[in-house]
Amino acid sequence: MTLTERIQHFFGKGGSKDAAKSRLLLVLQDDRLGLTAEKKEALRKDILEAIRKHLDIDAEGFTMEFVSSPTDQNKMHVSAPVQVGRGTVNFSK
Amino acid sequence: MSGRAIVVTSGKGGVGKTTATANIGLGLASQGKKVVLIDGDIGLRNLDLIMGVENRVVYNIVDVVSGRCQPRQALVKDKRISSLFLIPASQIDQKEAINADQMRDLSAQLKEEFDFVLIDCPAGIEQGFRNAVAAADEAIVVTTPDVSPVRDADRVIGLLQSSLGEPQLIINRMSMAMVKRGDMLDQQDVLDILAVRLLGIVPEDEAVVIAGNKGTPVVLNGGSPSGDAYGRIARRILGEDVPIPELNGHNSLAKRLGKILFGR
CATH class of the missing domain: 1.20.5 (Single alpha-helices involved in coiled-coils or other helix-helix interfaces)
Incomplete structure (x- = not known):
């Protein structure tokens, strides 16, 4: 120790x-x-599809997670790396 | 008169519901209240054993609701406090032997004569749980500071909120030594997670095992840490403002230094 x-x-x-x-x-x-693991995966897929209709994003780098704290509100974090011609920019929301 | 019907529940089994029911009942009765305890765990009768009145059982709750006897006949009188009674569970019947309406009716009848009707709920969230909750106006949730009981307590709290409103929490078997080492969730951790009102903390105490062996719940013997904790819990239920002693295991100097160094 x-x-x-x-x-x-x-x-x-x-x-x-x-x-x-x-x-x-x-x-x-x-x-x-x-939320079961199944439901979570379905939600993840739906969000990914929805964004892909409008933007060219990298499915590999796409993540979705829930963040909670005792004091703060619960939040869902979605991170989608967007391809913008030259290189990749990661917009987190 | 209309008494208060309180269900003691937990979700997870083995966290000390029956022990809590027995001690709270004795605590309230020793404050001069008329109390009846109902063992709602049909098929697994235990409250009479913890209370040490197993030899006095004649009729049980299934006999009462099925009309085989009058409620009065099924009341087992406590041998220590004359204002305390118990309606035992049946050992041979299934949980389905009683329904929620029957429990509600029995509770309403008992509330006419008693200040408190305490219902010892079976573990789980099935029929037995629904019956016990149907009979109650308020709920006490018992947990220990371990991951599975806390998770199950959260589930039960969610279920109770839709029927009985916000329950109160008892954290049982808190080991000060383990909290001090950082190896056990402390009261603030549990409250952060469950976000309910704390009714009391009962320390881990060998006296509970000895009390179970003898059938003389700890609250009867002043001086044991768990018995004193249940005494305070009973007074809080009666509306007294009894502070919850800080049982988080830190001495104040270490705590203050810890706050400075680690921001908590």
Whole structure:
């Protein structure tokens, strides 16, 4: 155990509870939204298709994720790398 | 008179619902209230055993709702406090032996005579859960600070919100040593995740096991950390403003330094 880890441990930081909390927040988000892995994939495909009707985007780099925090509102983050002639620009929304 | 019917539920089994029901019931009764406990876990009768009155059971809840006996005949009187009674679950019947309307009627009848009707809900979210919730006006959700009970508690809270409104939370079996090491969710973590009102925290305590062995719930023996916690919970249910002691395991100096160094 490094000194930093030891100090963190003393203050109750760096233990397994951080993993518990982040895993729970993630899984509960899906539970609360009623989103199964299947539904999520269907949503991802629909969004990808919708954007592709209008823009040339890179399907490989397309991602969709949900972000939650106890204090902030829950958000859906969609990231779509857009091909603009020369090179790729990543617009995140 | 119309009493308050409260269901004690959790989703996940084994988190201490029955123990909580027994202790809250005894806590309320020792404050002078007339209390009846209903074991809603049909087929898996346990509340009578935790209460130490298993030898006095004659009739059970299925006998009552099916008209084989009067509710009065099924009431098992507590041996310590005269204002506390129990209606045991049936051991041989299935959960389907009772429906939600029957439970609602029984609860309404009991509320006429008792200040509190406490319903020990079975684990899960099926028929037994729906019956217990149908009989209640308010809900207490019990969880431990572990991932599966918290997840299941969240599910149950979601289900309760549509019927009984916002439940109150008891966090059971909190180990101060583990919280201190950062290896257990603390009260703030659990509240961040579940976003409900905290009714109390019950520390991990060997006295609960011993109490179960003897059939004398911890709240009866002052001085045990868990018994004192249940005593405070009972007073909070009665509307007293009893502060929840900070049981997050940090001493104040370490906590203050931690805040400065790690921003929390």
